Amino acid sequence: xxxxxxxxxxxxxxxxxxxxxxxxxxxxxxxxxxxxxxxxxxxxxxxxxxxxxxxxxxxxxxxxxxxxxxxxxxxxxxxxxxxxxxxxxxxxxxxxxxxxxxxxxxxxxxxxxxxxxxxxxxxxxxxxxxxxxxxxxxxxxxxxxxxxx
Numbered sequence: 368x369x370x371x372x373x374x375x376x377x378x379x380x381x382x383x384x385x386x387x388x389x390x391x392x393x394x395x396x397x398x399x400x401x402x403x404x405x406x407x408x409x410x411x412x413x414x415x416x417x418x419x420x421x422x423x424x425x426x427x428x429x430x431x432x433x434x435x436x437x438x439x440x441x442x443x444x445x446x447x448x449x450x451x452x453x454x455x456x457x458x459x460x461x462x463x464x465x466x467x468x469x470x471x472x473x474x475x476x477x478x479x480x481x482x483x484x485x486x487x488x489x490x491x492x493x494x495x496x497x498x499x500x501x502x503x504x505x506x507x508x509x510x511x512x513x514x515x516x
Contacts, residue, residue: 368387368388368389368390368393368405369385369386369387369388369406370385370386370387370388370393370397370403370405370406371383371384371385371403371404371405371406371410371411371414372386372402372403373401373402373403373404376397376402376403383414383417383418385406385411385414388403393405428501429501429502429503429504432500432501432504433504435475435500435506436500436504436506438473439475439498439506439507440506440507442469442473442475442508442509443508443509443510443511444468444469444508444509444510445511445513446460446465446468446511446512446513447513447514447515448460448491448512448513448514448515449514449515449516450491450515450516452516456489456491456512456514459487459488459489460487460488460489460510460512461479461484461487462479462480462482462484462487463479465479465482465484465496465508465510466478466479466482469508477498477500481498481499481500482496482497482498483498488510488512490512491512491513491514492511492512493509493510493511493512494509494510494512495507495508495509495510496510
């Protein structure tokens with residue numbers, strides 16, 4: 368019997384996958400526990416519509432990420448950090464500060480976990496920082512660390 372799984376089941380398949388299950392297993396275990404539905408024409412059409420919706424949303428997200436990446440090419444963030452007389456910074460510039468600066472100055476909301484910094488910026492000057500916006504879409508921002516007293 369062909370069934371559409373409603374959630375991942377170890378040894379059977381993943382969510383929204385159409386699998387062939389034994390009749391007794393489907394009727395006595397999968398259906399009563401609401402883990403699967405029969406793969407009839409109505410349920411197959413629902414699954415197809417759901418998959419098309421997901422693909423459309425992914426396409427829209429990818430297009431939006433590419434537009435943001437184009438905007439980010441032109442952005443230079445200025446971040447003021449306290450420094451001593453010799454120009455050495457007190458503390459460092461982290462991904463969190465870069466994300467907050469992007470949101471405050473340019474209205475671009477980026478999760479701090481998507482900002483790729485191997486380590487925080489500890490010296491004054493200009494640094495190029497990579498940001499992963501979406502699957503396969505990378506952007507880079509110029510971060511200018513300005514020391515203040």
